[in-house]
Amino acid sequence: MTTPPPEQARAAIIDVDGTLVDSNYFHTVAWWEAFRQAGHKVATRDIHRLIGMSGGNLIERLIGPGHSEEHVSAISDAHATLFATWHDRLRPVPGAADLLRALARRGWRVVLASSARGDDLVALRRAIDADDAILAATDSDQVDSGKPAPDLVEAALEEARVPPGRAHFVGDSVWDVISAARVGVPCTALLSGGVGADELKEAGAAAVYDTPADLLAHLDTSPLAG
Incomplete structure (x- = not known):
């Protein structure tokens, strides 16, 4: 793993x-x-468009403001319990x-910036199975506001x-592109989350690839070249 001098260090968030x-x-x-259990009828297509956003922002977008903290927490906790089964x-x-x-071999400091909760991030990292390449990770438990707020990206920059x-x-997601842009960090987007290329480009993505494998195959001509 290459270790560039501090003034040349760069981060892949x-x-x-x-x-x-x-x-x-x-x-x-x-x-x-989780919404169904709480008495809300929400279409799956509307939920999918907001995946990547923090849970609190997602809930408010889908059922509106004005609900009690207990009600919002119940929905969030139900989602966490249900997702944990996967x-x-x-x-x-x-x-x-x-x-x-x-x-990592090219000298990038690899930092994960996830809207997941701690237990979810542990499971996600286990699925990736590449901790040897990861310098650090930030999750929703470490910041006041999740995506599209810039807090997670700022925390990753600090790490x-x-x-x-x-x-x-x-x-x-478009929320990734937006949150990164709010800190002045460019974003390359992937189609693996189910969001269309046009939406990602309109949000400001510097480039769009299909999957991590596709980005890797084109790494030398991508915004992460070098």
């Missing part, structure tokens, strides 16, 4: 759900059931581990000890 692990549709179903069946998106290791101009984000 990478989302997890949908980007490195094929989990977005499991989240969608878990949210759907932990042992989570699988990486093709090329996930290989991409992380390739970036990597690099300025925004020495970082690049890789994600799969």
Whole structure:
């Protein structure tokens, strides 16, 4: 693993759900059931479009503001319980581990920036199976506001000890692109989370690839070249 001098250090900040692990549709179903249990009828297509956003923001977008903290917490906790039933069946998106290791070999400080809770992130990292390439990880338990707020990206920059101009984000949702842009970090987007290329480009993605394997195959001509 290459170790560049501090002034040349750069960080690859990478989302997890949908980007490195094929989990977005499991989240969608878990949210759907959590809303159903709480008495809300929410379409799965509306949920899927918000995956990648923090749980609190997702709930408010889908059922509106004004609900008690207890009601919102009940929905969030139900989602966590339901999603946890998938932990042992989570699988990486093709090329996930290989991409992380390739970036680490090229001297990138690889930091995960996930909206997941701690227990979920443990399961997601186990599915990726590339901890040897990961410098650090930030999750929703460490910040006040999740995506599309910039807090997770800012926390990842602190973990990597690099300025925004020495970082690049890789994600799969418009919320990834937006949160990175709010800190001045460009974002390369993947289609593995189920969001269309046009939406990602419109949000400001620097480039769009199919999967981590596709990005790895084109790494030398991508925004992460070098």
